[in-house]
Amino acid sequence: MAGLVRTCVILGLSAIAAFTLLASMGEPAGLSDAFSTFRLHFAFGASAIALMGLWLGRVTAIAGLALAFVNLLAGDHPLSPVVPPANGKPLKVMTFNTLYRVENGDRIISEIARHDPDIVFLQEQVVGKQWIYERLKTRYPFQVYCRRVGECDTAILSRYPWISAEAKKVGRDGASFALARFGAELNNLTVATVHLKWPQYSSQLAQLARAWDHLKDSKGEIILAGDFNAVPWSGTLRTFSANTGLRTTGGLAATWPARHHRTGRPCLWCVPQLQIDHVLVSSGIRVTAAAVGKDLGSDHLPVHVELELPMLVSRTANADQFVATTCGICGAIGH
Template sequence: MDSARILFQFLIAACAVASSVALLAGFFGAFHPALDSFSHFRTHLAALLVLLALVMIIAGPRWQAVPFLVFAIACLATTTSLPGLGKSQAGFTAKPDDRAVYRLLQMNLRYNNPTPEKVLSLIDSVKPDVVTLNEVSDMWAGKLKLLSGVYPYSIACPFPNGFFGVALLSRQPFVEGSEPQCNDRGSMATAHIDFGGTEVAVAAVHIGWPWPFNQFRQIRSLSHPLATLGEDAVVAGDFNAVPWSEAVQRFARAGALTLVPSAGPTWFYRRLPAALSFAGLPIDQVLYKGAVVVHSATLLEDTGSDHRPVLVEFSLKPAAAEPEGGPKTATVSAERPEQRKLVRGG
C-alpha cells in the first residue's frame, strides 16, 4: 500500500513538473516559435497544474504543492481571457455623447459553413459599419454579393488554397484616391475608409497556425504593410494565436498597434460539448492605433463556424482644427463600380 502511494505521489509530482516546464517555455516565445506554441495553452496548463497541486495537498506531501500552486496562479494572472478575473474588460473608454460610435464585426466564416444564412442574419441584425471576414472560400463569394446593396464598398483577397481568403465590407466610403490592397498571398486586405471625414486604415487578416507551421514567417512578411498603415488604423482577424503570445505581440509591434482587450474564447472544438466552450481559445483579435478609441468588445452568438464573432464599438478622437482652406478628406462615390464590386475570394 505504501509503495503504491509513493508511486502515485511520484507520478503526480512528475506531471506537475512537466506542466510547469511547458508553462515556463511559453514565456520565452521571443527566442523560438516552438516555445511560443506553449503560450497558447497557458490557461489550460495552469488549470491542470492547479488541479495537480490540489491532488498533492490531499495525497501529500503538502509542502510540494505550494510552489506549483503559486506558479499556476501567477501564470493565470498574465492572461486576459480567463472568465471571472475581469481583466478582459480593462482599458475600455465610455461611449461619447458628442461624436459618432462605429461598429466593427470580426467573423471567421468557416470555409464550409453549413448555415451561411445565420451569418447573413447576424450581419443584418447587428448592422456593423465595417465587417472583417476570414476563410472566405468560393462558396462565400456569391453569398456576400447579397450584401452589396448595404455594403457598397468592399474588397476580397483570395488565398492560394481556395479556402482561407479574407474580405472587408464597409458601409462607409473608401477614401478617394486610395487603392484597397491584398498582401501576403491574400492573407491581409486593407482599405482606407472615411469615417465622417477622418481617414482610417482598416485591415482584415488571417494568420496561419503556430509552429511547426509558418506563423512567424507570415508575420514577418506583413511587417511592411503593417508599418505603412498610417496614423489611424484598425486591424481585425483570426490570428490563430492568443493575446499574450509572442506572435500577437510581434504583430502589434510591427504596426505600432494596441490590442483590444479580449472578449473571451472565440474558437472552440465543435465536437466537444457546448458546456465546455469556456475552455476555448481567444484567437480572434482586434488591434488599433491613433485616433481610434475602443468602447467595448463583445462575443456574439454562434453562426455555424468554429469561431464566435466579435463585435467592437469604437469612436474617433476629434481631429485638430485645420487652418482655413486646409486639406479635407475626399471620399469615393458609392456609384464607382470598381469600389462597389466584391472581388471573388479564393
C-alpha cells in the same frame, strides 16, 4: 494507492513545468508560441494539483501554486480597455472566421443584420461563399475580396466609401490579407484583416511584418482584425504590439473551438477555450464595447467591437484656434 497518486501528481507537475519552460523560450518562435497558447490550461492544471497537494504534502501544493502563478503572470498583455463613449465618431466592427467547408451564409447574414456593424472583416471566405457579398451589397456597397481560388480567404465589407482597397496573400508563408483606406469621413482611417497560420507551422511575426509594411505609412488611425491563431499573451502579439503600438481590445473572451475545425459539427471537446480572434487598434481609437457573438456554425465565434474614432479637426478650425491664441498672446503683451 497513495503511492500511485503521488507518482501521477509528480509526473503532472513535471509535465506542466516542462510546458511552462517551453512557453517561455526567449523570442517568439513556433515552438514557444505553440505552448504559450495554453498558459491558462497550465495554470488550471497546476492549481488542481496544488489542491491535491494539500493532501499529499505542503511542498507539492507550493509547487503547484507557483506554476499556476507563473502562467497567470505571463498571461498579462497590452490591452485597449473598454471605456465610456466621449465625443468621437462611433464605429462598429465585426470580425469572423466563417470556416471553409460550412454552408453558414444565412446565419452570417442574420448575425450582421442583428448587430449592424459599419465594417465587416471575414476570413476563410472561399469562392463558394461569395454569394454572401451579393446579398449584402445594398447594405455594404464597398467590398474587397479575392475572387479566384487560392488567392486569399479574407474580405472587408463597408458601408463607408473608401479611397483604395486590396486583397491578397502577403509574406513567404502566404498569410491572407485585405486592406482598405478611408478618407476624411473616417479621419483617414486604415483598416485591414489578416488570417495567420498556426505558430507551429510558420513564422507569425514574419506574416505580421509583411502586413505591417502595408499599414505603417497610414495617415490616420489603424484597425487590424481577424483570425491571428495566436492568444493575446503570445510572444507574437506582444512583440507586434510593442513594435507598432496596436493593442487588442476588450477583455478575455474565448472564440475557439466552438465546433469541429474541419466539419463544423458539435463535438465533445468543442468548447471555446482560446482567444485567437482579435480586433487590434492604434492608440487614438477608444474602445466603448466588446463582445463575442453567437454560434454561427463555424469553429470560431464572431467578435463585435464598438469603437470611437477621434474627431477630424479641419484646417479652418486649426487656423481659427491659432488666430485666437495669437491675439490672446498679443493682448497679454500689450497690457
